[in-house]
Amino acid sequence: MRKFTFLLLTLFCFAALKADGVPTLAKADAENAVEFLEEQQEVILFCACCDDSKLTKVFISWVHTEPTNIEGQYQLMVEGTDINSKPIKETVDVTQLFFIVGNKAYSVSQALGLDADPCTGPFKL
Numbered sequence: 110m111r112k113f114t115f116l117l118l119t120l121f122c123f124a125a126l127k128a129d130g131v132p133t134l135a136k137a138d139a140e141n142a143v144e145f146l147e148e149q150q151e152v153i154l155f156c157a158c159c160d161d162s163k164l165t166k167v168f169i170s171w172v173h174t175e176p177t178n179i180e181g182q183y184q185l186m187v188e189g190t191d192i193n194s195k196p197i198k199e200t201v202d203v204t205q206l207f208f209i210v211g212n213k214a215y216s217v218s219q220a221l222g223l224d225a226d227p228c229t230g231p232f233k234l
Contacts, residue, residue, distance in 0.1 A: 132184070132200075132202045133177050133179060133182035133183060133184055134174075134182065134183050134184075134185060134203065134223075135181060135182065135183070136174075136181060136183055138221065138223065139174040139183035139184075139185060140174070141221055142172075142174075142185050142203060142217065142221060143172050143173060143174060143185070145208075145217065145220065145221060146169065146172040146185075146187070146206075146208075146217070147172055149169060149208045149209070150168065150169060151166055151167060151168050151169060151189075151209055152166075152167050152169060152187065152206055152207060152208055152209070152217070153165065153166055153167070153206070153207040153208075153209065153214045153234075154167055154187075154197075154199065154201060154205060154206060154207075155205060155207060155214075156202075156204075156205045156228075157205075157227055157228035157229035158204070158205075158226075158227075158228035162205075165191055165197070166191060166192050167187060167189045167190070167191060167197050168189045168190050168191075168192075169187060169188070169189045170188050170189045170190070171186075171187075171188040171189070172185070172186065172187055172188070173186050174186065175200075184200045185200065185201050185202075185203060185206075186198070186199070186200055186201070187199055187201050187206070203217050203218040203221065203223060203225065204216070204218045204225045204226065204227045204228070205227070206218070207227075207232075208220065209234065212233055212234050213231045213232065213233055213234065214231065214232050214234055215231045216229075216230075216231075
């Protein structure tokens, strides 16, 4: 019974560690992300670590940061419209944010050199 309980707990731990997200950033990283994203006209919101995440293209109108309740940590905010002109205003995890070059999407977290796993390499759009 102990082995079964240990195995079950281990499986739950690995399931919880599946996504190596970065929901908040230090101020310098957040400012770098804003500078990088201000150069982009559109981005892809997509959680490759998630089971049933949909891909959303966002035409950026504004990118900024907001402080969190954790001292020295900031959230990244993206505002714009989707392909149907529906307004989007979201707090984003940089591991779930991709920039577009040609017909491929690349991880913003990797481009910024953050230690985070977006759960995918570049992908074709």
